[in-house]
Amino acid sequence: MEKIKKMSNILIYDVxxxxxxxxxxxxxxYQKAKNDLNNKYFIVVSIVNFEETENIKILKYPWVKKTWFHRLFMDIFFIKRVIKKYRIDEILSLQNHCINGIKVKQSVYVHNAIPFCEHRFKLIHDPFLWFYQNIIGLITKKSLKKADGIIVQNEWMKNAIIRMQHINPNIVHVLPIKINLTHEIERIKTDKTRFFYPATAFAFKNHKVIIDAVKALSSEEKAKIEVVFTIFGNENKLSRLIKKEIEEYKLPIQLVGTLDFSNMKEYYKSSYLLFPSYVETVGLPLIEAQYFNAPIIAADLEYARCSVGNYKNALFFNYNDSEHLLKKMKQIE
Incomplete structure (x- = not known):
């Protein structure tokens, strides 16, 4: 008689x-777990809401978000109680690193590129990102050595982890991001040449290189283009500095704030996508823009090359060289 496989208790950890x-x-x-009726799932979260099902139990701990101390207490101590209480057989951590000090099979989903990116942050200029890259990054990398399986979003992350950590390639698996879009070939014409950069106001998103490129244009050239940033200009110190510089130099750059996807779609169809970010795992707009036949000018980095793939309507530039970017912007006009 064939032996019936025992149902496993699987914990998905993502506070x-x-x-x-x-x-x-x-x-x-969560959707994958709903469809797997052969196993029991325990999903550990902080403040998000998910519906429990016949095979899914939601374990919600909002106190984790109070302070970093609470988060550390959860990661180091409390989660082990949860694992013991529910007799967990297998763990999937979606937080870039393993849970230490337990003897349970673990897989890790790695989606933070900072420890593995080509750009190296300097302590004097970016203390937080330097700390994340070098201290948290070291913890992440050491943790991956203990993982039974590693899941990443694309080939460049897989190659970076294997190369840097000498990980067995057989345990690193690529699970691409799902894009629910259909291709639209028709473009929207605009009076001016429009460049679009959908990104939040963080230093590594590199709005500065675009601003410097636009500043180098002549008055006549500035009158023929418009650049669109999806920031408000008041959400943090950097965004306020960006707004101030745009106003001071009277640059043809619009700050339109956060957009829903219907508006994003219109910009994709009517613009050239600029993407100078130097820290990304995927750079989702690089993939989305291709569905709308948008020309792309992107940072010449591994993540961008990987996301752009064989798309023919793309150019690359040195991410810290505004003159090189300007040359590419003029090249496609």
Whole structure:
């Protein structure tokens, strides 16, 4: 008689997720768990809401978000109680690193590129990102040595982890981001040449290189273009500095704030996508823009080359060279 396989108790750990890409990833694994009726799932979250099902129990701990101390207490001590209480057989951590000090099979979903990116942050200029890259990054990298399986979003992350950590390639698996879009070939014409950069106001998003390129244009050239940033200009110190510089030099750059996807779609169809960010895992707009036949000018970095793939309507520039960017912007007009 064939032996019946025992149902496993699988824990999905992601107290960090609350919005954006991280929440999308968690939701994707939640949907997979719903369809796997051969196992019991325990999903550990902080403040997000998911419906419990016959095979899914939601373990919600909102106190994790109070302070970093609470988060550390969860990661180092409390989660071990949860694992013991629910007799967990297998763990999937969506937080870039393993849970230490337990003897349970673990897989890790790695979606933070900072420890593996080509750009190296300097302590004097970017203390937080330097700390994340060098201290948290070291913890992440050491943790991956203990993982039974590693999941990444694309080939460049897989190659970076294997190269840097000498990980067995057989345990690193690529799970691409799902894009629910259809191709639209028709473009929208505009009076001026429009460049679009959908990104939040963080230093590594590199708005500065675009601003410097636009500043180098002549008055006549400035009158023929418009650049669109998806920031408000008041959300943090950097965004306020960006707004101030735009106003001071009277640059043809619009700050339109956060956009829903219907508006994003219109900009993709009517613009050239600029993407100078020097820290990304995927750079989702690089993939989305291709569905709308948008020309792309991107940082010449591994993540961008990987996301652009064989798309023919793309140019690359040295991410810290505004003159090189300007040359590419003029090249496609």
């Amino acid at each position: 960090a997720a609350e919005s954006g890409g991280a929440l999308s990833v968690l939701n994707e694994f």
